[in-house]
Amino acid sequence: MIRWLCFFLLLGADLCSGQTRLMTYNAGLLDTIPLKEERRDYVSANVGHTDADIICLQEIWLASDVDLIVSFNQLQYPYSYSARHDLERNLLPPCANVSLAGVLFKILANGCTKKTNSGEQAKCILEKTGVMNLPQRCISCLAIAASGGFSPTKISKDCVLTSQGEVNLPGLLVLSKRPLLYPLVKYFLPFTKTTVKRGFIHFQDEYVGDIACTHLTPNLGTDYLEPNLRGLFNSYEDQHFFESVIMEKELSTAPRAVIMGDLNCGPRVSNTNVKEEFQFGYHQFLIAGYENPYIDRAGLCTYCLDNPLTMDQNQLTATTPANNVLDHVLLRGIRGTVVQRVFTEIIPGLSIPPSDHYGTETTVVNKGNEFQVEIKFNVPNQYKYTPWNIKRPKQEIGFNN
Known part of the structure:
Protein backbone atom coordinates (compact mmCIF):
# COMPACT_ATOMS: atom_id res chain seq x y z
CA MET A 1 0.00 0.00 0.00
CA ILE A 2 2.83 2.39 0.88
CA ARG A 3 4.58 1.57 -2.39
CA TRP A 4 1.56 2.55 -4.50
CA LEU A 5 0.88 5.68 -2.42
CA CYS A 6 4.43 6.87 -3.00
CA PHE A 7 4.17 6.13 -6.72
CA PHE A 8 1.07 8.29 -7.19
CA LEU A 9 2.29 11.10 -4.98
CA LEU A 10 5.77 11.43 -6.42
CA LEU A 11 5.11 10.27 -10.00
CA GLY A 12 8.65 9.46 -10.93
CA ALA A 13 10.71 10.97 -8.13
CA ASP A 14 13.37 8.63 -6.80
CA LEU A 15 12.21 8.73 -3.20
CA CYS A 16 9.80 5.91 -2.34
CA SER A 17 10.69 3.47 -5.10
CA GLY A 18 13.97 3.41 -6.97
CA GLN A 19 13.67 4.81 -10.47
CA THR A 20 16.11 5.75 -13.24
CA ARG A 21 15.93 8.55 -15.78
CA LEU A 22 16.98 7.56 -19.30
CA MET A 23 17.58 10.26 -21.91
CA THR A 24 18.32 10.07 -25.62
CA TYR A 25 19.48 13.02 -27.70
CA ASN A 26 20.79 13.40 -31.23
CA ALA A 27 23.14 16.39 -30.92
CA GLY A 28 23.58 16.73 -34.69
CA LEU A 29 27.27 17.61 -34.51
CA LEU A 30 27.78 17.81 -38.25
CA ASP A 31 28.71 20.78 -40.41
CA THR A 32 25.54 20.31 -42.46
CA ILE A 33 23.78 21.94 -39.50
CA PRO A 34 24.75 25.60 -38.89
CA LEU A 35 26.85 26.79 -35.95
CA LYS A 36 28.20 23.38 -35.05
CA GLU A 37 30.82 24.60 -32.57
CA GLU A 38 28.40 26.91 -30.74
CA ARG A 39 25.82 24.13 -30.52
CA ARG A 40 28.44 21.63 -29.32
CA ASP A 41 29.53 23.96 -26.53
CA TYR A 42 25.93 24.49 -25.45
CA VAL A 43 25.21 20.74 -25.41
CA SER A 44 28.40 20.10 -23.44
CA ALA A 45 27.37 22.62 -20.79
CA ASN A 46 23.71 21.61 -20.57
CA VAL A 47 23.45 17.89 -21.34
CA GLY A 48 22.88 17.13 -17.67
CA HIS A 49 20.27 19.82 -17.05
CA THR A 50 17.43 17.27 -16.77
CA ASP A 51 19.51 15.33 -14.23
CA ALA A 52 19.10 12.11 -16.24
CA ASP A 53 20.92 9.10 -14.81
CA ILE A 54 21.97 7.58 -18.14
CA ILE A 55 22.28 9.54 -21.40
CA CYS A 56 22.60 8.18 -24.92
CA LEU A 57 24.01 10.79 -27.33
CA GLN A 58 24.15 10.40 -31.10
CA GLU A 59 26.05 12.16 -33.88
CA ILE A 60 29.11 12.85 -31.78
CA TRP A 61 31.26 11.98 -34.77
CA LEU A 62 34.64 13.43 -33.84
CA ALA A 63 36.89 12.13 -31.08
CA SER A 64 37.66 15.72 -30.07
CA ASP A 65 33.94 16.36 -29.47
CA VAL A 66 33.70 13.19 -27.37
CA ASP A 67 36.64 14.34 -25.25
CA LEU A 68 35.11 17.79 -24.75
CA ILE A 69 31.69 16.52 -23.66
CA VAL A 70 33.14 13.84 -21.37
CA SER A 71 35.58 16.20 -19.67
CA PHE A 72 32.95 18.93 -19.24
CA ASN A 73 30.57 16.51 -17.49
CA GLN A 74 33.07 14.44 -15.53
CA LEU A 75 31.73 15.41 -12.10
CA GLN A 76 28.05 14.78 -12.82
CA TYR A 77 28.68 11.79 -15.12
CA PRO A 78 31.90 10.06 -14.02
CA TYR A 79 31.22 7.03 -16.23
CA SER A 80 31.20 7.22 -20.02
CA TYR A 81 31.77 5.05 -23.05
CA SER A 82 32.19 5.38 -26.82
CA ALA A 83 34.32 3.87 -29.57
CA ARG A 84 36.78 6.62 -28.73
CA HIS A 85 37.36 5.07 -25.30
CA ASP A 86 38.92 2.00 -26.89
CA LEU A 87 41.43 3.94 -28.98
CA GLU A 88 44.95 4.96 -28.14
CA ARG A 89 45.39 8.70 -27.95
CA ASN A 90 48.25 9.10 -30.41
CA LEU A 91 47.11 7.26 -33.48
CA LEU A 92 47.96 8.26 -37.01
CA PRO A 93 45.38 10.46 -38.74
CA PRO A 94 42.43 8.53 -40.24
CA CYS A 95 43.61 9.20 -43.80
CA ALA A 96 47.35 8.61 -43.52
CA ASN A 97 47.15 6.87 -46.89
CA VAL A 98 48.74 7.88 -50.19
CA THR A 162 46.38 15.88 -37.65
CA SER A 163 44.40 13.34 -35.68
CA GLN A 164 42.15 16.14 -34.37
CA GLY A 165 39.29 14.97 -36.50
CA GLU A 166 39.74 11.30 -35.65
CA VAL A 167 36.31 9.74 -36.06
CA ASN A 168 34.19 8.21 -33.29
CA LEU A 169 32.32 5.46 -35.10
CA PRO A 170 29.36 4.95 -34.92
CA GLY A 171 28.97 8.44 -33.46
CA LEU A 172 27.61 7.33 -30.08
CA LEU A 173 28.47 8.45 -26.55
CA VAL A 174 26.98 7.17 -23.29
CA LEU A 175 27.18 9.23 -20.10
CA SER A 176 26.19 7.69 -16.77
CA LYS A 177 26.10 8.43 -13.07
CA ARG A 178 26.62 4.72 -12.39
CA PRO A 179 29.17 2.20 -13.65
CA LEU A 180 28.52 0.80 -17.12
CA LEU A 181 28.79 -2.97 -16.89
CA TYR A 182 30.43 -4.85 -19.78
CA PRO A 183 30.17 -2.01 -22.35
CA LEU A 184 30.93 -2.93 -25.95
CA VAL A 185 30.62 -1.21 -29.33
CA LYS A 186 29.12 -3.47 -31.99
CA TYR A 187 28.55 -2.84 -35.70
CA PHE A 188 25.67 -4.03 -37.83
CA LEU A 189 27.93 -4.90 -40.78
CA PRO A 190 31.39 -5.23 -39.25
CA PHE A 191 33.08 -6.73 -42.30
CA THR A 192 31.77 -4.40 -45.01
CA LYS A 193 33.00 -0.89 -45.82
CA THR A 194 30.21 1.68 -45.72
CA THR A 195 30.13 5.46 -45.94
CA VAL A 196 29.00 5.69 -42.32
CA LYS A 197 29.60 2.76 -39.97
CA ARG A 198 26.34 2.08 -38.12
CA GLY A 199 26.14 0.19 -34.85
CA PHE A 200 25.32 0.41 -31.16
CA ILE A 201 26.76 0.39 -27.64
CA HIS A 202 25.49 -2.51 -25.52
CA PHE A 203 25.96 -2.44 -21.76
CA GLN A 204 24.24 -3.42 -18.56
CA ASP A 205 23.08 -1.27 -15.67
CA GLU A 206 22.74 -2.76 -12.19
CA TYR A 207 19.28 -1.29 -11.62
CA VAL A 208 17.75 -1.17 -15.11
CA GLY A 209 19.05 -4.21 -17.03
CA ASP A 210 20.42 -4.49 -20.58
CA ILE A 211 20.63 -1.21 -22.49
CA ALA A 212 21.52 -0.50 -26.12
CA CYS A 213 22.33 3.02 -27.33
CA THR A 214 22.06 3.27 -31.12
CA HIS A 215 21.50 5.39 -34.22
CA LEU A 216 19.79 3.54 -37.06
CA THR A 217 19.98 4.34 -40.78
CA PRO A 218 17.86 7.37 -41.73
CA ASN A 219 15.69 8.05 -44.75
CA LEU A 220 18.21 9.67 -47.10
CA GLY A 221 15.95 9.73 -50.15
CA THR A 222 14.89 7.37 -52.91
CA ASP A 223 18.37 6.80 -54.41
CA TYR A 224 20.25 4.16 -52.43
CA LEU A 225 23.92 5.19 -52.55
CA GLU A 226 25.80 2.60 -50.46
CA PRO A 227 28.04 0.93 -53.11
CA ASN A 228 28.98 -2.14 -51.07
CA LEU A 229 25.46 -2.86 -49.81
CA ARG A 230 23.47 -2.82 -53.03
CA GLY A 231 23.64 -6.60 -53.20
CA LEU A 232 21.97 -6.74 -49.78
CA PHE A 233 19.49 -3.87 -49.82
CA ASN A 234 17.50 -1.95 -52.40
CA SER A 235 16.67 1.03 -50.22
CA TYR A 236 17.50 2.79 -46.96
CA GLU A 237 14.30 1.31 -45.53
CA ASP A 238 15.58 -2.21 -46.24
CA GLN A 239 18.84 -1.40 -44.46
CA HIS A 240 16.94 0.15 -41.56
CA PHE A 241 14.75 -2.94 -41.17
CA PHE A 242 17.82 -5.17 -41.13
CA GLU A 243 19.32 -3.07 -38.32
CA SER A 244 16.04 -3.17 -36.39
CA VAL A 245 16.06 -6.97 -36.51
CA ILE A 246 19.68 -7.07 -35.31
CA MET A 247 18.86 -4.73 -32.41
CA GLU A 248 15.90 -6.83 -31.32
CA LYS A 249 17.87 -10.08 -31.55
CA GLU A 250 20.83 -8.65 -29.62
CA LEU A 251 18.70 -8.13 -26.50
CA SER A 252 16.22 -10.97 -27.03
CA THR A 253 17.45 -13.06 -24.07
CA ALA A 254 17.49 -10.17 -21.58
CA PRO A 255 14.52 -10.17 -19.16
CA ARG A 256 14.73 -6.37 -18.90
CA ALA A 257 15.82 -4.48 -22.01
CA VAL A 258 16.05 -0.89 -23.25
CA ILE A 259 16.73 0.27 -26.81
CA MET A 260 17.30 4.01 -26.91
CA GLY A 261 18.52 6.49 -29.49
CA ASP A 262 17.64 8.10 -32.79
CA LEU A 263 15.92 5.07 -34.29
CA ASN A 264 14.88 7.02 -37.42
CA CYS A 265 11.46 5.38 -37.35
CA GLY A 266 8.17 6.00 -35.65
CA PRO A 267 4.39 5.66 -35.81
CA ARG A 268 1.69 8.06 -36.92
CA VAL A 269 0.21 10.06 -34.03
CA SER A 270 -2.89 11.77 -35.37
CA ASN A 271 -3.68 14.07 -32.45
CA THR A 272 -0.19 15.65 -32.55
CA ASN A 273 0.10 15.77 -36.36
CA VAL A 274 2.99 13.29 -36.39
CA LYS A 275 3.63 11.26 -39.54
CA GLU A 276 4.95 7.70 -39.62
CA GLU A 277 8.53 6.99 -40.74
CA PHE A 278 10.02 3.58 -41.63
CA GLN A 279 7.03 1.97 -39.93
CA PHE A 280 8.07 -1.63 -40.66
CA GLY A 281 11.24 -1.21 -38.62
CA TYR A 282 9.30 0.46 -35.81
CA HIS A 283 6.69 -2.30 -35.67
CA GLN A 284 9.47 -4.90 -35.56
CA PHE A 285 10.23 -3.56 -32.08
CA LEU A 286 6.55 -3.71 -31.08
CA ILE A 287 6.27 -7.29 -32.32
CA ALA A 288 9.24 -8.16 -30.10
CA GLY A 289 7.37 -6.87 -27.05
CA TYR A 290 8.80 -3.35 -26.68
CA GLU A 291 6.62 -0.53 -25.40
CA ASN A 292 7.03 3.19 -25.94
CA PRO A 293 5.70 5.28 -23.04
CA TYR A 294 6.62 8.54 -24.81
CA ILE A 295 4.29 7.79 -27.72
CA ASP A 296 1.52 6.66 -25.40
CA ARG A 297 1.70 9.69 -23.07
CA ALA A 298 3.15 12.56 -25.11
CA GLY A 299 3.52 11.78 -28.81
CA LEU A 300 5.07 15.15 -29.60
CA CYS A 301 7.41 15.28 -32.58
CA THR A 302 11.15 15.11 -31.98
CA TYR A 303 12.02 15.94 -35.60
CA CYS A 304 9.75 18.89 -36.21
CA LEU A 305 8.70 21.39 -38.84
CA ASP A 306 8.97 24.23 -36.32
CA ASN A 307 12.70 23.59 -35.92
CA PRO A 308 14.67 25.66 -38.49
CA LEU A 309 17.57 23.21 -38.35
CA THR A 310 15.26 20.35 -39.35
CA MET A 311 14.25 22.23 -42.48
CA ASP A 312 17.92 22.62 -43.43
CA GLN A 313 18.41 18.86 -43.17
CA ASN A 314 15.30 18.12 -45.24
CA GLN A 315 16.70 20.24 -48.05
CA LEU A 316 20.01 18.41 -47.82
CA THR A 317 18.50 14.93 -48.15
CA ALA A 318 15.71 15.96 -50.54
CA THR A 319 13.10 14.34 -48.29
CA THR A 320 9.59 15.65 -47.72
CA PRO A 321 9.33 17.77 -44.55
CA ALA A 322 7.11 16.27 -41.83
CA ASN A 323 6.68 16.08 -38.08
CA ASN A 324 8.11 12.75 -36.88
CA VAL A 325 8.94 11.03 -33.60
CA LEU A 326 12.35 9.48 -34.35
CA ASP A 327 13.99 9.54 -30.92
CA HIS A 328 12.86 6.79 -28.58
CA VAL A 329 13.40 5.00 -25.29
CA LEU A 330 11.85 1.57 -25.91
CA LEU A 331 11.20 -0.72 -22.94
CA ARG A 332 10.67 -4.47 -22.64
CA GLY A 333 10.00 -6.00 -19.23
CA ILE A 334 10.34 -2.56 -17.63
CA ARG A 335 7.67 -0.10 -16.57
CA GLY A 336 7.99 3.56 -17.55
CA THR A 337 6.47 6.22 -15.32
CA VAL A 338 7.20 9.76 -16.54
CA VAL A 339 8.13 11.04 -20.00
CA GLN A 340 9.18 14.43 -21.32
CA ARG A 341 10.62 16.09 -24.40
CA VAL A 342 13.93 17.87 -23.76
CA PHE A 343 16.34 20.28 -25.47
CA THR A 344 13.54 22.25 -27.12
CA GLU A 345 14.89 25.64 -26.02
CA ILE A 346 16.60 28.29 -28.13
CA ILE A 347 20.30 28.82 -27.42
CA PRO A 348 20.72 32.22 -25.71
CA GLY A 349 21.96 34.80 -28.21
CA LEU A 350 21.13 32.60 -31.20
CA SER A 351 17.91 31.94 -33.08
CA ILE A 352 18.23 28.16 -33.16
CA PRO A 353 17.84 25.20 -30.80
CA PRO A 354 20.89 23.03 -29.99
CA SER A 355 20.13 20.43 -32.70
CA ASP A 356 17.80 19.51 -35.54
CA HIS A 357 16.32 16.93 -33.13
CA TYR A 358 14.65 17.32 -29.77
CA GLY A 359 15.48 14.73 -27.12
CA THR A 360 13.25 12.52 -25.01
CA GLU A 361 13.54 11.32 -21.42
CA THR A 362 11.74 8.38 -19.84
CA THR A 363 11.80 7.48 -16.15
CA VAL A 364 11.71 3.73 -15.48
CA VAL A 365 11.15 1.61 -12.38
CA ASN A 366 14.27 -0.20 -11.18
CA LYS A 367 14.62 -3.93 -10.53
CA GLY A 368 12.80 -5.19 -7.48
CA ASN A 369 10.59 -2.11 -7.12
CA GLU A 370 7.34 -3.46 -8.57
CA PHE A 371 5.55 -6.79 -8.45
CA GLN A 372 5.32 -7.65 -12.13
CA VAL A 373 5.70 -6.13 -15.59
CA GLU A 374 3.64 -7.60 -18.39
CA ILE A 375 5.43 -8.14 -21.70
CA LYS A 376 2.99 -7.69 -24.56
CA PHE A 377 3.21 -9.49 -27.89
CA ASN A 378 0.00 -8.23 -29.45
CA VAL A 379 0.95 -6.47 -32.67
CA PRO A 380 -1.19 -7.50 -35.68
CA ASN A 381 0.48 -9.73 -38.23
CA GLN A 382 0.12 -7.18 -41.03
CA TYR A 383 2.99 -5.21 -39.49
CA LYS A 384 5.42 -8.10 -39.85
CA TYR A 385 7.83 -7.20 -42.63
CA THR A 386 10.48 -9.41 -44.19
CA PRO A 387 11.81 -7.86 -47.42
CA TRP A 388 12.56 -10.85 -49.62
CA ASN A 389 15.23 -8.90 -51.48
CA ILE A 390 17.50 -8.68 -48.43
CA LYS A 391 20.27 -11.25 -48.49
CA ARG A 392 21.78 -11.67 -45.03
CA PRO A 393 25.27 -13.21 -45.06
CA LYS A 394 25.86 -15.21 -41.89
CA GLN A 395 29.22 -13.66 -41.18
CA GLU A 396 27.65 -10.21 -41.02
CA ILE A 397 25.05 -11.07 -38.40
CA GLY A 398 27.03 -12.81 -35.67
CA PHE A 399 27.98 -10.72 -32.64
CA ASN A 400 28.94 -13.40 -30.15
CA ASN A 401 32.68 -13.40 -30.82
Missing part, protein backbone atom coordinates in the same frame (compact mmCIF):
# COMPACT_ATOMS: atom_id res chain seq x y z
CA SER A 99 45.65 6.64 -52.08
CA LEU A 100 43.71 9.64 -50.80
CA ALA A 101 45.54 11.96 -53.19
CA GLY A 102 44.24 9.98 -56.16
CA VAL A 103 40.70 10.08 -54.79
CA LEU A 104 40.82 13.85 -54.29
CA PHE A 105 42.17 14.30 -57.83
CA LYS A 106 39.30 12.22 -59.27
CA ILE A 107 36.75 14.20 -57.25
CA LEU A 108 37.94 17.38 -58.94
CA ALA A 109 38.56 15.82 -62.36
CA ASN A 110 35.04 14.36 -62.54
CA GLY A 111 33.43 17.62 -61.46
CA CYS A 112 31.82 16.06 -58.39
CA THR A 113 31.99 19.33 -56.45
CA LYS A 114 30.09 21.14 -59.21
CA LYS A 115 26.97 18.98 -58.93
CA THR A 116 23.82 20.90 -58.07
CA ASN A 117 22.92 19.12 -54.83
CA SER A 118 24.52 17.01 -52.14
CA GLY A 119 22.91 13.80 -53.37
CA GLU A 120 24.42 14.18 -56.83
CA GLN A 121 27.78 15.08 -55.31
CA ALA A 122 27.74 11.97 -53.12
CA LYS A 123 26.75 9.75 -56.03
CA CYS A 124 29.58 11.13 -58.17
CA ILE A 125 32.17 10.63 -55.41
CA LEU A 126 31.04 7.11 -54.56
CA GLU A 127 30.87 5.91 -58.16
CA LYS A 128 33.76 7.67 -59.91
CA THR A 129 36.65 8.15 -57.47
CA GLY A 130 37.45 4.80 -55.84
CA VAL A 131 36.85 6.28 -52.40
CA MET A 132 35.48 2.96 -51.08
CA ASN A 133 38.91 1.39 -51.53
CA LEU A 134 40.27 3.55 -48.71
CA PRO A 135 40.35 2.32 -45.06
CA GLN A 136 36.99 2.48 -43.27
CA ARG A 137 38.06 5.18 -40.81
CA CYS A 138 39.25 7.34 -43.69
CA ILE A 139 36.01 6.84 -45.65
CA SER A 140 33.93 7.89 -42.65
CA CYS A 141 36.22 10.81 -41.82
CA LEU A 142 35.86 12.12 -45.39
CA ALA A 143 32.08 11.75 -45.22
CA ILE A 144 31.94 13.68 -41.96
CA ALA A 145 34.44 16.37 -43.03
CA ALA A 146 32.60 16.93 -46.33
CA SER A 147 29.14 17.02 -44.76
CA GLY A 148 29.01 20.82 -44.88
CA GLY A 149 30.39 20.99 -48.42
CA PHE A 150 33.56 19.71 -50.07
CA SER A 151 36.59 21.62 -48.80
CA PRO A 152 40.15 20.34 -49.41
CA THR A 153 41.33 22.52 -46.54
CA LYS A 154 38.88 21.03 -44.05
CA ILE A 155 39.50 17.49 -45.26
CA SER A 156 43.23 17.98 -44.83
CA LYS A 157 42.78 19.49 -41.36
CA ASP A 158 40.39 16.85 -40.03
CA CYS A 159 41.56 13.69 -41.78
CA VAL A 160 45.16 14.07 -43.01
CA LEU A 161 47.38 16.58 -41.25
